[in-house]
Amino acid sequence: MLEIFYPDTRCASSYQIPYEEYYRQGIRGVIFxxxxxxxxxGAPATPEAAALFEKLRGIGLNTCLISNNSAERVAPFAEAVGSPFMSKAGKPSRRGYMEAMRLMGTNAxxxxxxxxxxxxxxxxxxxxxIRTVLVNPIHPREEIQIVLKRFLEKPVLAAYERKKRRTERS
Ligand SMILES: [Mg+2]
Known part of the structure; x- marks a missing residue:
């Protein structure tokens, strides 16, 4: 039941994901x-973010940003990193993800x-x-509704980690 919330993998940071390896495994587009x-x-794109998208293009990966935030927040960010985007994506609705795949010319x-x-x-x-990587949130101080979701995420993540350990043992 909780499995619907489980990521395939966790990584400390978006900047530490082995994207080349995913490319070798057949991945051709990354949705962020x-x-x-x-x-x-709410922060603008950093040089690190711009460099990451440059690197992904070099690998041969398409990208798309999908955010529940407004176009005013998302468009300048997308412009700075040179990626297509969808604002007001309404995650967890499938709509934004399907549109992102259409834009990238990829499938699940x-x-x-x-x-x-x-x-x-x-x-x-x-x-x-779609295969997923859950990353650790960058900022420790978050808005109240996000803090609440983190509180609710905790038992789900704990169950996920227990299942992962069981799978690794067997
Ligand atoms: Mg987020």
Missing amino acids: DIDNTLVMH ESTLFVGDQLFTDIWGANRCG
Whole structure:
């Protein structure tokens, strides 16, 4: 039951994911959440973020940003890193993910999703059958509704880690 919120993998940071390895495994497009996944909530694109997208293009990976935030927040960020985007994506709705795959010319098998929240980011990607990487949120001080979701995420993450350990043992 909780499995619908489980990521395929966890990584400390979006900047430490082995993207070349995913490319070798057939991934051709990466969908990113923005806030707390690539930069602090509401922050503009950093040189590090721009460099990451440059690197992904070099590998041969398409990208798309999908955010529940407004176009005013998302468009300048997308412009700075040179990626297509969808604002007001309504995650966990499938709509944004499907549109992102259409824009990238990929399908569920050749797409990777990277995000920091279980109940929006990961759930939505799982609903589309897309492989997921859950990253640690960048900023420790978050808005109150996010703090509440983190509190609710905790038991789900604990169950996920227990299942992972069982799977690794067997
Ligand atoms: Mg986020």
